Amino acid sequence: MSEAAPGPFVRLEGVAKRFGAAIAVDDVSLSIERGEFFALLGPSGCGKTTLLRMLAGFEEPDRGRILLDGTDVAGVPPYARPTNMMFQSYALFPHMSVAENVGFGLRQERLPRATIEARVAAMLDLVQLRPLAARKPQQLSGGERQRVALARALAREPKLLLLDEPLAALDRKLREETRLELVRIQHRVGVTFLMVTHDQEEAMATASRIAVMSRGRVVQVGAPAEIYERPSCRFVADFIGGVNLFEGRVSEVRAGTLVVDCPELGLRLAVAEACAPLGMAVAVAVRPERIELSAAPSATPNRMSGTVTEVSYRGEASSVNVALANGRIVRVTLPNTGRTGGPRVTGGDAVWLGWAVDAGVLLTS
Amino acid sequence: MSSKSWGRRAVIAAPYLWLGLFALVPLAIVLKISLAESVLGIPPYGPLIDMSGGTPTWVGTLENYQRLISDSLYARAYLSSILYAAGTTGLCLLLGYPMAYAIARAPKAWRVTLLMMVILPFWTSFLLRVYAWIGLLKGNGFINNALVWLGLVGEPLPLLNNSFSVFVGLVYGYLPFMVLPLYAQLEKLDPGLLEAAADLGSRPWRAFLSVTLPLSLPGIAAGSLLVFIPAVGEFVIPELLGGPDTLMIGKVLWDEFFNNRDWPAASAVAVALLALLALPMALIRRHIAEEPS
Numbered sequence: 290m291s292e293a294a295p296g297p298f299v300r301l302e303g304v305a306k307r308f309g310a311a312i313a314v315d316d317v318s319l320s321i322e323r324g325e326f327f328a329l330l331g332p333s334g335c336g337k338t339t340l341l342r343m344l345a346g347f348e349e350p351d352r353g354r355i356l357l358d359g360t361d362v363a364g365v366p367p368y369a370r371p372t373n374m375m376f377q378s379y380a381l382f383p384h385m386s387v388a389e390n391v392g393f394g395l396r397q398e399r400l401p402r403a404t405i406e407a408r409v410a411a412m413l414d415l416v417q418l419r420p421l422a423a424r425k426p427q428q429l430s431g432g433e434r435q436r437v438a439l440a441r442a443l444a445r446e447p448k449l450l451l452l453d454e455p456l457a458a459l460d461r462k463l464r465e466e467t468r469l470e471l472v473r474i475q476h477r478v479g480v481t482f483l484m485v486t487h488d489q490e491e492a493m494a495t496a497s498r499i500a501v502m503s504r505g506r507v508v509q510v511g512a513p514a515e516i517y518e519r520p521s522c523r524f525v526a527d528f529i530g531g532v533n534l535f536e537g538r539v540s541e542v543r544a545g546t547l548v549v550d551c552p553e554l555g556l557r558l559a560v561a562e563a564c565a566p567l568g569m570a571v572a573v574a575v576r577p578e579r580i581e582l583s584a585a586p587s588a589t590p591n592r593m594s595g596t597v598t599e600v601s602y603r604g605e606a607s608s609v610n611v612a613l614a615n616g617r618i619v620r621v622t623l624p625n626t627g628r629t630g631g632p633r634v635t636g637g638d639a640v641w642l643g644w645a646v647d648a649g650v651l652l653t654s
Numbered sequence: 655m656s657s658k659s660w661g662r663r664a665v666i667a668a669p670y671l672w673l674g675l676f677a678l679v680p681l682a683i684v685l686k687i688s689l690a691e692s693v694l695g696i697p698p699y700g701p702l703i704d705m706s707g708g709t710p711t712w713v714g715t716l717e718n719y720q721r722l723i724s725d726s727l728y729a730r731a732y733l734s735s736i737l738y739a740a741g742t743t744g745l746c747l748l749l750g751y752p753m754a755y756a757i758a759r760a761p762k763a764w765r766v767t768l769l770m771m772v773i774l775p776f777w778t779s780f781l782l783r784v785y786a787w788i789g790l791l792k793g794n795g796f797i798n799n800a801l802v803w804l805g806l807v808g809e810p811l812p813l814l815n816n817s818f819s820v821f822v823g824l825v826y827g828y829l830p831f832m833v834l835p836l837y838a839q840l841e842k843l844d845p846g847l848l849e850a851a852a853d854l855g856s857r858p859w860r861a862f863l864s865v866t867l868p869l870s871l872p873g874i875a876a877g878s879l880l881v882f883i884p885a886v887g888e889f890v891i892p893e894l895l896g897g898p899d900t901l902m903i904g905k906v907l908w909d910e911f912f913n914n915r916d917w918p919a920a921s922a923v924a925v926a927l928l929a930l931l932a933l934p935m936a937l938i939r940r941h942i943a944e945e946p947s
Binding site: 345346347366367368369372373374376378380381382383384393394397398441442445 | 844846847849850851852853854855856857860864865868869
């Protein structure tokens with residue numbers, strides 16, 4: 290390990306990459322600190338995997354610079370980079386045992402045999418695969434293969450571990466267990482993790498910071514709660530979790546509160562802690578779980594009546610669709626607090642919806 | 655018994671029937687002839703069991719096989735054939751591996767065309783193509799004329815009727831049989847594995863040795879068998895391109911059969927050749943069976 294260089298650990302400056310006419314990555318600048326668990330989140334085709342492959346050295350950027358620990362890595366081939374990658378397909382060598390797979394990177398450095406064996410054993414302990422060391426990859430389950438891939442990528446003590454959709458091939462239950470395991474391992478080894486994922490839940494559960502990408506650009510960077518509670522634009526609000534977006538124009542600017550005239554609701558919505566010029570076209574984003582559902586109108590100015598059209602039971606909560614008088618559907622999440630009875634409402638119920646002035650977020654782009 | 659399972663049995667039986675009729679029965683006939691005595695007549699071999707005395711008497715002989723051992727010509731011919739075949743296999747592997755690799759890594763749209771180019775020579779008669787090599791290699795042939803005209807050599811090189819021309823012919827003739835199985839194997843190779851090797855610090859050449867090469871072993875084995883086995887018994891190429899001292903078992907067999915009209919000796923040569931070939935084949939097959947796919 291070299292001396293820590295000043296500045297961020299990983300820095301991307303105006304990185305761009307196109308494949309033929311298709312723009313994969315368009316002017317991305319990002320900074321990742323040492324020891325972070327950073328996630329690149331976006332729908333497929335947003336350029337996140339290309340960005341990861343540029344860091345690994347499989348692709349070279351057309352424009353911009355990539356600095357790793359203060360060093361420009363342009364032109365450095367993958368085998369000479371201080372990064373290691375965990376591939377989405379795992380890319381385990383089928384003709385090698387688990388131990389040989391994990392030790393592959395160490396053998397490339399021509400380390401003494403005893404050193405390699407000790408390091409492989411430590412890695413297998415880390416991912417709890419010691420008893421399976423002699424197996425071949427095809428004799429393992431999906432979850433075991435995933436852990437071999439992780440151990441192999443960590444064995445060389447990379448400065449930066451790149452994870453390409455590391456949990457995508459696992460079934461749901463295993464995925465949820467494994468993502469906690471990933472965070473635990475990251476804490477133990479202290480390596481900077483950069484993960485690519487299309488699953489917002491996965492990114493929020495593991496990463497300390499998230500960069501949301503869309504069409505080759507980074508649209509927002511922040512901690513999971515920040516991205517969820519303060520999305521910077523309609524795309525982020527919609528991509529991260531469920532959201533109701535109400536389009537309108539700013540009709541009144543008061544101290545601390547802003548009023549949006551919302552023709553599709555026939556209502557004026559109040560939004561706290563927002564700032565936008567009078568007359569601007571904006572959207573008000575309200576998370577389904579922030580909307581109160583009641584039989585009588587509440588005291589908030591953001592209230593409306595409607596009819597329940599659909600209730601879907603999800604276990605810990607129910608999703609309720611409420612149709613307003615003009616046909617607009619509003620999504621509401623209702624926690625299922627009691628053990629009996631299930632959701633409190635059924636289809637056809639006339640209800641009131643309402644949310645506090647600080648529950649909505651104003652989106653200007 | 656349902657008609658479906660009868661159909662399945664018929665399908666399974668077909669290749670066995672084919673093998674039995676066209677491989678086992680002829681082999682048994684050759685084996686029988688190899689144990690008989692050579693006679694003047696039609697057919698030019700005697701019976702194995704003499705019924706003339708009323709009681710059946712065994713009149714077969716192992717003499718033909720004893721001659722294979724006592725006359726050093728046969729041993730030299732077998733050895734020389736195996737060396738030619740082994741050399742051809744090695745050269746085909748050296749030439750064919752990069753070809754197969756390049757085709758497997760070429761853009762998908764190109765692969766069919768490139769494979770067609772490998773197979774294209776089969777559209778012309780093998781004999782004609784070997785004759786064409788005579789035209790290329792002979793003293794006043796195309797290659798020598800070009801070399802002399804360019805002033806690279808003073809007088810024509812002895813390119814024909816020696817072991818060089820035999821190797822040229824063998825490698826030329828059998829190269830596709832090496833390229834095709836190698837291509838099939840290399841095409842299946844996940845390029846992600848090479849990326850993983852590079853990512854783990856492996857330079858391209860080491861990644862090739864530790865990932866590509868071991869994973870293409872079944873293709874190497876299949877291609878080598880397809881080249882080695884027919885090359886050992888090859889007759890046309892040494893006959894047309896070889897010289898007076900080119901010794902190959904296929905030629906010896908031909909001479910015994912057609913020039914000496916000694917069917918039993920020719921049959922013994924063939925049976926011994928089969929035994930020689932069956933052994934390495936069984937070994938390689940066992941090796942492939944042990945390899946996990």
